[in-house]
Amino acid sequence: MFDINKFLNINPNVDDLLNKGISHITEAYHDSIKAGKNSYAYDAHTYHTKVPPQGIEILIKYYTKENDVVLDPFCGSGMTGLAAIRQNRHVILSDLSPAAVFIAKNFTATYSVEAYKKAIDDILKQLASLEKELYTTQCAKCAQPTIQNYTVWSYGLICNECNEEFILWDVARDEKPSYKESKILSQFQCPNCHKVIKKGKLKRTKLNPVSIGYKCCEKGLKDTVHVPTAQDFKALQEINTIKINKWYPKNKFPSGVNTGQLINHGLDSIDKIYTHRALIALAEIWDSCINYKVAALRPLLMWTFTSLYQRVSVLSEFRFWGGSSNTANYNVPQIMNEQNVFKTFKRKANTIVLHLDEIKQHLSKKHISVGSATDLSHIPDNSIDYIFTDPPFGSNINYSEMNFLWESWLQVFTDNTKEAIVNKVQGKGVQDYKALMTTSFSEMHRVLKNDSWLTVVFHNSSGKVWDAIRNSLYDAGFFISDAHIFDKEHGTFKMFVSDNAVGYDLILHCQKNDLLVGHAVVEKSIEDFVREMMKKSDYVFSFIHVERNPETNFRKLYSEWIAHQIVSNNINISFDNFRNIVSKIIEHAKTENASCL
Structure with missing residues (x-):
């Protein structure tokens, strides 16, 4: 008989993974990341959200050196761990869900x-x-x-x-x-x-x-x-x-x-x-x-x-x-x-x-455990070289509910008391979500070395949720240095046909540096921004499974706008409102063009 609790708790001592090096990276990674989902690792085991590990590897390689320690306290299926191992970094992973930890442990293990x-x-x-x-x-x-x-x-x-x-x-x-x-x-x-x-x-x-x-x-x-x-x-x-x-x-x-x-x-x-x-x-x-x-x-x-x-x-x-x-x-x-x-x-x-076949034997050490991101007490202060994490997206996915199927077979269950989520059944609104995320980011700030970096992947069409994440990061002491799009290349069916879903993830590059203060940039109006961005053909796309004429890619445009604004402005405009404004701008532009013919 298999002892699931013993399996979930087998780990090396965290201190055995740590080093005393310091970060020499002074600037955020500046390019957007593009990484497809079609890989053996991505297909091996399903999970509700997965960031392609080859995209994470690019950032790990930029922000760290071999034998540094990477942390992901919202590890999900363990893609950060897989990426770290491939780059010969040690990794500490945790998640509130026992099912997620079970999946992550196997994803990062080597077998005959x-x-x-x-x-x-x-x-x-x-x-x-x-x-x-x-x-x-x-x-x-x-x-x-x-x-x-x-x-x-x-x-x-x-x-x-x-x-x-x-x-x-x-x-x-x-x-x-x-x-x-x-x-x-x-x-x-x-x-x-x-x-x-x-x-x-x-x-x-x-x-x-x-x-x-x-x-x-x-x-x-x-x-x-x-x-x-x-x-x-x-x-x-x-x-x-x-x-x-x-x-x-x-x-x-x-x-x-x-x-x-x-x-x-x-x-x-x-x-x-x-x-x-x-x-x-x-x-x-x-x-x-x-x-x-x-x-x-x-x-x-x-x-x-x-x-x-x-x-x-x-x-x-x-x-x-x-x-x-x-x-x-x-x-x-x-x-x-x-x-x-x-x-x-x-x-x-x-x-x-x-x-x-693709996972080779490696020397990287792993510590993967069940736990809340609000409590990283097993990790010393100022000890982590880099954090990459993909936290819950407001109310987008109810992880404890969706993992209940797996956990029923495993017979270990999520304690959702500290699940960072917007969920009416749990009685959690945006402010509850913000409070839990602030505590989580504060713990990440505590364990991260000075001048080191946190990358947050995020995806949501609610301006209030974006605002909650941004304020949580600032309240925890992080400086948001830059933001770019993470393009997973192959969209989901929902992404292509839903009017209310933003189809592109953002990567927020945040630094722990107490001397840095938030800076403001001159805000361009949405109209000026849209007129400039619409000159590029990649904001128009065709549908894959649905017979519809090519349309403006409002989702990508919205994600680009948030990436531009999030470092400096209070983003409290939903995707619906943004889409309505952009639609009016486009119609006005069409009228202008027609009058010139």
């Missing part, structure tokens, strides 16, 4: 690739007969048994006009020759009364299997699908009678902003977010991981399991272009994609192998 591959094979061979029992279907072409890759499930809905039930998949599916153009309609005719209705306003009934995907028959045949047969329905009925003998979590979801979505759909405990079939498979795999014969590999095998996150749950939304995503919310889709748990586990293991 061959031993890991053998362990994965051992587990899958041991459970091969169970996979056949749970996922066998009959090929529609050759009538031979084959293993399913996935099953699509659709909720039944009740028409709000005629009160008749129908299956959403049968009515709203709009398939095109190109999967990129295929979609589930949000508005359609009821198959019974023929009135036009909107799916988002309809009452749900139960989930129904509507499509089974697999590969079979001819060599090189692409994915094949068929509508579930009577034999498939019978198999599912039999599977639903199987008793689960291995342990699995049954923890009740706590009340929360995100967890409320689940509870409202009747999914009030961890076990209810899985199909019975998936839960059978997950319980068996988890048991095999925590009891694997080579004890040293158990954390890595468990990490492979936790990398599945929402992908194997009923929260995995069906997408015509394949796969599934892990999102920072608990949205319950009307059409979900139930993946074969064993195949998904194997795919994630293959990705992790690529990451392990």
Whole structure:
């Protein structure tokens, strides 16, 4: 059996990492950072927010030298640790969430690739007969048994006009020759009364299997699908009678902003977010991981399991272009994609192998622990050479709620008392958030060496939250020297289609120097700023998944404006207000141009 608390608390003495060197960096890093998400490390294990480690490496290399100590007290998945190790720096990481620390410890650890591959094979061979029992279907072409890759499930809905039930998949599916153009309609005719209705306003009934995907028959045949047969329905009925003998979590979801979505759909405990079939498979795999014969590999095998996150749950939304995503919310889709748990586990293991191959043995020392950024008492005063951190973004992500799924499997939970967040269920507003961030930055200021640097990555569309962060830094004693954009290159779907999301992170370069005082720069008006910046073509962009004409990139423009203003001005203008002002400026400019024709 695996002792999770022992694993989380194994660390060297902090004093063994420290040195007495001083900083010789007098100026902030001046360039914007551009680093993509497509890397083995980035793909190995999901987390709600991750800064690409190759981007962090640029800053670590600039601000520190080999054997210096880097700190991240909001470490999340541990990307700062990974970047520090690659640059031969020692690193101290901490996070309020035990799940985050578990993920970070494994991300920064080195394991035998061959031993890991053998362990994965051992587990899958041991459970091969169970996979056949749970996922066998009959090929529609050759009538031979084959293993399913996935099953699509659709909720039944009740028409709000005629009160008749129908299956959403049968009515709203709009398939095109190109999967990129295929979609589930949000508005359609009821198959019974023929009135036009909107799916988002309809009452749900139960989930129904509507499509089974697999590969079979001819060599090189692409994915094949068929509508579930009577034999498939019978198999599912039999599977639903199987008793689960291995342990699995049954923890009740706590009340929360995100967890409320689940509870409202009747999914009030961890076990209810899985199909019975998936839960059978997950319980068996988890048991095999925590009891694997080579004890040293158990954390890595468990990490492979936790990398599945929402992908194997009923929260995995069906997408015509394949796969599934892990999102920072608990949205319950009307059409979900139930993946074969064993195949998904194997795919994630293959990705992790690529990451392990990339991590070389290193001499860097690591101290990774569970703890609040408001209390860094395990670190001496004036001992850290550089801090890179990506703190919570106001109310953007409710980490303690989103990590509850992982922590239920691990059976260690976040104490959210000191979670820096804006969350109405926790009773925390912007001022509470500011107070917690001020305490956290004050602790960072205490442990950082004089004249050394703190880099803060931040992303939020609320002017009040930006103002809270800026004032927290100043109240803690930091001087904000400069600010630039951190471009992660590949935007998320939400970033591209949401009018209220700022799509670019800022990096704030802050120095600990008691002799420095805040300085003011002459404020350019928003209109002058926008007119100048709009001359550049990179403020217009096309959408990837949505058919819309190219538009002004308000998100990037807003981030650039904040980067320009944050070192000197009180930023209390939201993205909505900024967008309205810029829209008027653009319309006025169009009128001016037209009058010149």
